[in-house]
Amino acid sequence: MIWRNLASNMLTLLIVLLVAAAAAVAWAQREFTGPGPSEVAQCIEIAPGASLGAVGQRLAAQGAVSNAYIFRAGTDYIGKSGDLKFGSFLVPPRASMEEIVGVITAGGPSTCGTEVLVRVGVRENAVILRDTNPETGAYEEVARWNPAAGERPEAIAAAEAEEGARLSLVMAEGVTSWQVVEALNAVSVMTGEIAEIPAEGSLAPDTYLLSRGGDRNAILVEMARRQEAILAAEWENRAEGLPYADPQEALIMASIVEKETGVAAERPQVASVFVNRLRQGMRLQTDPTVIYGVTEGRGILDRGIRRSELDRVTPWNTYQIDGLPPTPIANPGRAAIRATLNPDTTEYIFFVADGTGGHAFSRTLAEHNAAVARWREIERRQGLPADSPVQTDE
Template identity: 35%
Template structure:
């Protein structure tokens, strides 16, 4: 009996040493560990080169009954010991993947982006309502359903919009938060300079109050491109005459819906416009815009811009 206990004790010591030996993995790597029995987990780890022997892994689990092994994608460092591998499977967080949805993408473009995110799974809920997603970087574990990420991004938009709407400036000619998103989606594409967004929002509000058409080129792009945010060519006069409810050269007031997914900064610019009486703006040739109160002033600015653009 004493001899048997000694042999068992000696065996445990040997296994304990084996638990801390450096493993065979040459470089740090991420491995998807499946749901299932310890045998299935051991086989997956051995196939990925994380451990040398699946039988020793199972023996180590019999000796160290410290907790449940989790499935998922985990990061394993180079030469991770058996003990380290077991600790990772019990305590580590799964690998996080990230997808960045830039400001100003249309629903069609967002859908294509999410389809390319190979760590996501399943189909997209189609169609995605235009302007319903908050542009942001989203972290997620491998295998998350695309529909779940879309729902999360839509909930983020609703929360951000509700807070922004509650703190909006008084007297804006907007009836609903949704209208704020519509105008913000236009502002988003009219300038790349954050400091200009409140000024451009002010121009559009001034035009709405004056009964003028918005005449935003970006709405025409959306109308003639089939729901995209850009064209591979310049707009033409024929484009500006396109019969579409999204063509703000053709229709009065706001279009019936957003033309992209605006970022929170554009929404806040619309809900807190600059104090300005400008009715017009045109590119200044250096990435910004020149603003004008009268048509004559605006025409001079346009002529100056065209002269700068001429070869």
């Protein structure tokens, strides 16, 4: 009888514990998916290498989540604990823990906090100070400085020195190695003298986190590491029968494709034109290589190409040399490298601007001459200066 009562009591206790556990799980689930405690938008900062536990504790301390343990357990449960992305991210008022996890694991550009952004652009470099507007919660540009244009604004200098402000460099596709070095040298809080310009094409366009007192050369090493990995992976998955002897030749071609079009969807077509020309023994005859022969990547040619420059023999002038130039003419991004190694299959051997920002592609010289005439008429109607002479015969 005693054992029967004991067993009955244990069963009752087990049932109570199970009910309590189920209730606790349901409560935790509601806490994780329900509206959060913050009545205002929150700027959530995730440091590189931060642990999920530390992030949860910080969110609880700033009132973005109600319970750090539930935040961590819920993130583990939905399989996102290994997906944290560094940066500063704005979340709306009353955001649930689940919504916050979605924001801090999706990545992308930072959307709040103070940030000094060094932007390496094709036309110019710029140092941009951005911050969160406390009234609107919007991420806004506060100041902008072109390092080539004058003295550094006080606001940017102060933010660069501020420990809490992020420093990052965004390298656009198609910039030259000289432009990257110029941008790094403009970050006054970094150290390390860059002894020589890295090989053209060897740096990966991407976003890089900078640190106060960090070595500029270490950033260049990381850029080169990423580009080497990208090129190796894309070379491994290349189409068969391409006219490139090695990955370096593909990189040279990718830099030309990168500079020839700003329309991403056109890259495989542009690559097909140059592949067809190489296979037929035709010269590439591409203006960006002429420009590189003039500037050697040190600055931009802020005017049209002169006939004398088209006629001048340089190692890069593909109107005058056969095959590929000896080096890349810029640092191509992954998309241009991929297009170069997996071009469209076409019969195109010519292309010219079509007035929409893209190009008209042609199979024959007659088609090409007609497309050139249409482009010249567009230039005339819009009052644009005629660009460099377009090759119309072989």
